[in-house]
Amino acid sequence: MFRVIGTFVYRMRFLVIAVMIALMAGLGLYGLDLSKHLSQSGWFDPTSESDLGARYADKALGRDHTSDVILLVTPPEGTTVDDPAFGKKVETFVEDLIATHPDIVGRADPGLYDPFLVQPAQSAVQERLFTPDKRQAFISIGVAGNDDTTVLANYNTIEPFFDDIAERFDIPGATFELAGLQPVSGSMADGMDKDIKRAEVIALPVVALMLFFVFGGVVAACLPVLIGGLTIAGSLGIMKILALTTELNIFAQSVVTLIGLGIAIDYGLFIVSRFREELGEGYSTKAAVRRTVMTAGQTVVFSATIIVAALACLLIMPQGFLKSVAYGAIASVSLAAILSITVLPAILGILGPRVNMLSIGSILKYTAIPLVRRFSTEERAVALENRFSGRMKTSQEVENGFWGRLATWVMKNPLKTAIPTVLLLLALTVPFGSIQFGGISEKFLPPDNSARVAQEKFDEYFPSERTEAVKLVIVYDETNQEDQNKLEAIARQADQVPGFTNKFSDPDKAGFGSYDAERYPNVGVYQVSAGLVDRTKAAKAIDQLRAIDTQGLTMYVTGTPALTQDSIDALMNRLPLMAIMLVLITGLLMFLQFGSLVLPIKAALMTALGLGATLGILTWIFVDGHGAGLANFTPGPLFAAILVLIIAIIFGLSTDYEVFLLSRMVEARQRGASTTESIRSGIAHTGGIITAAAAILVVVTGAFSLSDIVMMKYIAYGMIAALILDATVIRMLLVPSVMKLLGDDCWWAPRWMQTVQRKIGLGEAVLEDEPDEQRDSRAARKMSAGTLVAEAPTSVMAAARPRTAPTGPAPARRGAPGRDGRQPVPPRPAPGAPMTNAPQPGVPQPNGPLTNAPAAKTRQPGAPVQRNGGPGPVPPAPMPGDSPGRAAPGRVGPSAPPTAQPAGSRAPGASAEAPRPERRPMAPYRRSGLPKSDRPDTGGWTLGEGGIRLGDAAPRGNGDRPTGTTPPPAPPVQAPQPAAAPARDADSRSPLGRRPTLDDAGRRPLAASVSPENSTPTTRGRRTSGPSPMERGLSPDATPAATPRPGTGPVPPSGEADSGRRRPRTDRHARSDETGDDAQISVQELLKRSRSEK
Structure with missing residues (x-):
């Protein structure tokens, strides 16, 4: 599928860009007024007892508007609020407000309590709305609307009318402050709007600057930022569509911007990095786009799937706030993935190598x-x-870099790394034990916010009129006198519960109404209320109220404190189910990608440690109050809904980074690496990019950490702590140490599960090299032949793995990691063992005499040449069991000196011409079109029979020249025999659970040929007896004739034989027979002749 997407995107790149950008721009313009369609609802559990009681009261008594807007009035110094002159001026303001907005504000509907209106009926109201010292008073102003969205929109309409009241109504020295639910909500909405603008102004430029240093170019750095901008624009339009069909909380917009922007930029980073890597490999722009979508594009889609699955678990929570965030975040993450595999590859297809401009x-x-x-x-x-x-950087340079060296050190000391790391994470989790949960309040605003200051003053001056009162809603039969008598008895029992500012039996706090006079004519609703002294003790007081004997009547304890407590209880009850869903869904997806049952379990445990440490840090900061003054917030209970949201976000991001890390490990494992080498390769190749991606998200969330809203600080601080811990301590220290301790058991899964995974696996495609026609030599980085020799083969696994002669068709796809098929390596002699020419048991002996005589420095014509210009060793005879037509699998070892020649003499059959001085070979970077499993990993050139083959040209031995001269082979040299290595633990298992085949020395095939000691740039393994494949290819002694494959003709002569890579496809690849002199032809000369023939 991704191959089709990549091909289509490149072919229709201009159309894709035009359509997608136009669509995102249209959605962005459509969603510009999104804030007008967001609501303040969704904080509470709609299925709770308290919410049901609130609906009864609203139905019978109407919506309570007494707490919508509280205008706190303080007269000038020396004046009291009961002064008639002052009261008349204030009343002028009230009348002007009603006249200006008659459809929003009214004395009867929605309700207005005005102590300054001089009427006999207002005398009782003045006692409640004036302070005892008559220095403060308040006016309760109701705002029309039957739902939170309408009320908030109407408040935004009348809010400008409250500006500069003292100046406009000639009341110098008087103070007017706004408190109540809508001013507090409006301040939070304004703070969130500022957060979004701050992210656009601060985060985007800083991220672009970081990407400039990551990519080293301006053009490449701007592309992920472009994807982030398009994602946010499209998300706004999608959220507005959702807001028209369901209620979206106002808080969702900021969270969606935070998550969508960071994830989109990260995805752009991965796509652009892979595209530049493909260009560096020499592929054309078309092939690079297709391969990028097939590899990094598939990983991006899988990553988005994991994050979407984690966010989807929020939908089981009853709060509409969490569902709003889940809807918006799922839309933004999905949109980021879609844009990353469509618009971004299309732009890269147009730019091509110009992506590295500037x-x-x-x-x-x-x-x-x-x-x-x-x-x-x-x-x-x-x-x-x-x-x-x-x-x-080459693969060798990457693995020898900082992250590779760190992984090597960690795996050398796994216990010393794992134990302190786990103890550190557990220590950071300890503060979470003192966690306290609470609801949303004015304390979520900064201490100096005007709405918060006014609300705190109101709670202090009028404790019995607090806006967060506990209410008792009792349903009774209006026609039954006994039920009416029970109402007062229930209210008196409620008065016995301590912790309230007034009595429930206060008649001024009571209200009566009919639930539905038409449908239920006899159902009445009775409501009483009282304020809490300490809101942190609301749970105990609510439990005591619910324990009251209602004498057969139905009573609901409601109000904001009860709604908050019921929501906390619902979250805590469903949190275990959410955690199980997170583990099962992400674990299933990881298994389908990696085929291991151990890796998902390990990832879940690692994520749990990081999550616990993150929650401990949040508790230490926001509950215990460390750094509260510096961060400008008031410590208090954590909002329970935000805690659940943080768990889902952090779990998704942590699993996302785990997937990127394990993908490279599994890729190395599939190519034959051991567990240790796979871990090292994964850490080395992903450490930098994961750190860069985490740093980008830290910058984006850092912009939101400056928010005035404590809820945004919760999320921002939590994500920053989680990202730092996850990208450094966990992924780079704990993961490699634990995997090293597990060994090969990391890859274990039951056989039936492996069968399922192979059929529906979701892992990133490990692509084979493509034919040279798909490459663009201009896009490839310039490399000399010397660099090729130093860098080839580019992996330890390819260097150590022998290549048997292929028979039959190539496999249709790459299977699971299997055992190496290398021939056993003869044992080494013990250190200090004497050299001998006697035949060793089980070791094939070369034809010809053996000698240890010192060698002359003169190179024989046609003899193999070392990189330093000296003569090289001659390959030994094939080992038993080797396939015909290929050299015996051997490793490059230290060259033994050849036999000495008399001074001034030359070898028989050698040319009289003096040997040329060797030059540093130069060759273009070209690769074979054959699959990697059927050819040596030599980086674009072939070491075969009789010389070096460039591209598709068939090699010839020096004896095939027109002169007919065939230089004699150099005398063979007996290399020291290896000593027996210690036996490997017999209990170690392969990835599939089977015991691997051991060689004579007791080692597994890969370990028998790869060792950190005495490695060379060409093999990275231990040098042993016998020449390397490169030296055997340079030798004029042809290996035995290759056995033809089934269904093919006889093998051509040595001059036309396949050198172990592939046969020439056309005659134009054949090399000219017009050779030069008798000396060995250098790579540079071959390159010149190849170019002249073309």
Whole structure:
């Protein structure tokens, strides 16, 4: 599927860009007024007892608007609120407000309590709305609307009318402050709008600057930021569509912006990095786009699937707030993945190699380097130019870098790393034991916020009129006098519960109404209320109220404290189910990708440790209050819904990074690496990019950590702590140490589960090299033949694994990691064992005499040549069991000196011409089209019979020249025999649970040929007896004739034989028979002739 997507995107790249950008722009314009359609509802559990009681009261008594807007009035110094002159001026303001907005504000509907209206009926109200010292008063102003969205929209309409009241109504020295539910909600909405703008102004430029240093270029750095902007624009439009069909909480917009922007930029980072890597491998733009979508694109989609699955678990929670965030976040993450595999590859298809334009190297080339060259030395200028040349690192350079060395150190000390790391994470989890949960309140605003200051003053001056009162709603039969008598008895029992500011039996706090006079004519509703002294003790007081004997009547304890407590209880009851769903869904997806049952379990445990440490840090900061003054917030209970949201987000992101890390490990494992090498390879290749991705998310969330809203600080601080711990401590220290301790058991799964995984596996495609026609030599980085020799083969596994002669068709797809089929390696002699020419048991002896005589430095014509220009060893005879037509599997070892020649003499049959001095070979970077499993990993050139083959040209031995001269082979040299290695633990198992085949030395096949000691740039393994495949290919002694495959003709002569890579496809690849002199032809000469023939 992804191959089709990549091909289509490149073919229709201009159309894809035009359609998708136009669609995102349209959605962005459509969603500009999204904030007008968001609501303040969704904080509570709609299925709870308290919510049901609130609906009864609203139906019978109407919506309670007394707490919508509280205007706190303080007269000038020396004046009291009962002064008639002052009261008349205030009443002028009230009348003007009603006249200006008659459809929003009214005395009867929705309700307005005005103590300054001089009427006899208002005398009782004045006693409640004036302080005892008559220095403060408040006016309760109801805002029309039957739902939170309408009420908030109407408040935003009348809010400007409250500006500069003292100046407009000639009341100098008076103070007017706004408190109540809507001013507090409006301040939170304004703070969230500022957060989004801050993220756009601060986060995007900083992220672009970071990407510039990550990619080393301006063009490449701007592409992920472009994807992030398009994602946010599209998400706004999608959220508005959702807001028109269901209620979306106002808090969802900020969370969606935070998650969508960070994830989209991360996905853009992965796609652009892979595309530049494919260009560096020499592929054309078309092939690079297709391969990028097939590999990184598939991983991005899988990553988005994991995050979406984690966020979807929020849908089991009853709160509409969490569902709103889940809907928006799922839409933004999905949109980020879609844009990353459509728009971004299409743009890359247009740019091609120009994606590296305006790089650091090109900028320095015309700025700093000329100055260094002029005022300093040429050497420093060249060093600076090479440092910022933008060359892609080779696999060997990556594995020898910081992350590779760190992984090596960790695996050498797994227990010393794992135990302190686990103890550190557990220590960070300890503060979570003192966690306290609460609801949303004015304390979520900064301490100096005007709405919060006014609300705190109101709670202090009028404790009995607090806006967060506990209410008792009793349903009774209006026609039954006994039920009416029971109402007062229940209210008196409620008065016995301590912790309230007033009595429930207060008649001023009572209300009567009919539930539905038409449908239920006899059902009445009675409501009484009282304020809490300490909101942190609401749970105990609510439990005591619910324990009251209602004498057969139905009573609901409701109000904001009860609604909050019921929501906390619902979250805690469903949290275990959510955790199980998170583990099972993400574990199933990881198993389908990796085929291991152990890796998902390990990932879940690692994520749990990181999550516990993160929650401990949040408790230490926001509950215990450490750093509250610096971060400008008031410590208090954590909002329970935010805690659940943080768990889902962090679990998804942590599993996402685990997938990127394990993907490279499994890829190395599929190519034959051991568990240790797989771990090292995965850490080395993903450490930098995971750290960069985490750093980008930290910058984005860091912009939201400056928010005025404590809820946003919760999420931002939690994500920052989780990202830092996950990308460094857990992924780079704990994961490799634990996997090293597990060994091969990391890859275990029951056989039937492996069968299922192979059929429906979701892992990233490990692509084979493509034919040379798919490559663009201009896009490939320049490399010399010497660099090729130093870097080839590019992996330890390919260097150590022998290549048997292929028979039959190639496999249709790559299977699970299997056992190595290498021939056993003869044992080494013990250290200090004497050299002998006697035949060793089980070791094939080369034809010809053996000698240890010192060698002359003169190279024999046609003899193998070492890289330093000296003569090389001659390959030994094939070992028993080797396939015909291929050299026996051997490893490059230290070259033994050849037999000595008399001074001034030359070998028989050698040319009289003096040997040429060796040059550093130069060759273009070209690869074979054969699958990797059927050819040596030599990086684009072939070491075969009689010489080096460039591209598709068939090699010839020097004896095939027209002169007919065939230089004699160099005398064979007996290499020291290896000593027996210690036996490996017999209980170690292979990835599939089977015991691997051991060689004579008791080692597994890969371990028998790969060792960190005495390695060379070409094999990275231990040098043993016998020459390397490269040295055997340079030898004029042809190996035995290859056995033809079934269904093929006889094998051609040595001059046309396959050198172990592939046969020439056309005659134009055949090399000309017009050779030069008798000396060995250098790589540079072969390159010139190949170019002249083309």
